[in-house]
Amino acid sequence: MTTQLEFERQKLYDTDYLRWIETTVEKLQVRDYSNIDWENLIAEIEDMGRSERRSLESNLVVILLHLLKWQFQPAQRSGSWKGSIVEHRRRIRKALKDSPSLKPYLEEVLVECYADAAEQASAETGLSVETFPQLCMYTSVDVLDSDFLPDCLPDEMIQG
Incomplete structure (x- = not known):
């Protein structure tokens, strides 16, 4: 009642x-x-955790997207791609510093986020999604490494 x-x-x-x-x-x-109001307070706290995970995923997809574009479209490289990588790495590092328990989650969602990034990269570049390897080529260490940018692929590996 x-x-x-x-x-x-x-x-x-x-x-x-x-x-x-x-x-x-x-x-x-x-x-x-x-x-x-315990019911709504508990729901809000639960949502805060989901929000942190969604934010991590979103930032991870953006990094992976720009790493793919960097690697597969070297002639199109821009400061905005590099700037985006730097910004989203910073966001993830800050999130991991504030909530170290997100680190295992990063490992858990890397493959899923890579698939999303490959799909987005295909849409943005016009390259076939099959152009991008099915398995993630980057480790979580690569993703967060300030100095990591992938090398170009040989021209014969890049499909138009």
Whole structure:
């Protein structure tokens, strides 16, 4: 049975998210645990973890995408590709520093993110997706190494 207090908590969560956060923080600070909207608070904390993982995946795909473009389209190399690699490496390193437990997740999703990056690289370059190796050519160490940029492939390996 839903009480009036539970209804009010849910209403605040649904109608003014920022105020819900401020109210929840205030209640936690004064240890007013009986008036906390626990259901939504737990959901928000769970979502924070999912958000961190999604951010890591997104940054990883961008790095892999630009590494592929760098390697498979050497004549098209640009400062923006290199700048993007640098920026997204920085973001991942910061995330791993703040949350070291993300490191195993990085290893876990590298292959999946590579497949996404290869598909995106195909769309952006006009090269067939088969141009790119099925298996990820880069290690997580390569991906995060500030000095790593892949070598060009011989012309006969690059399909148009």
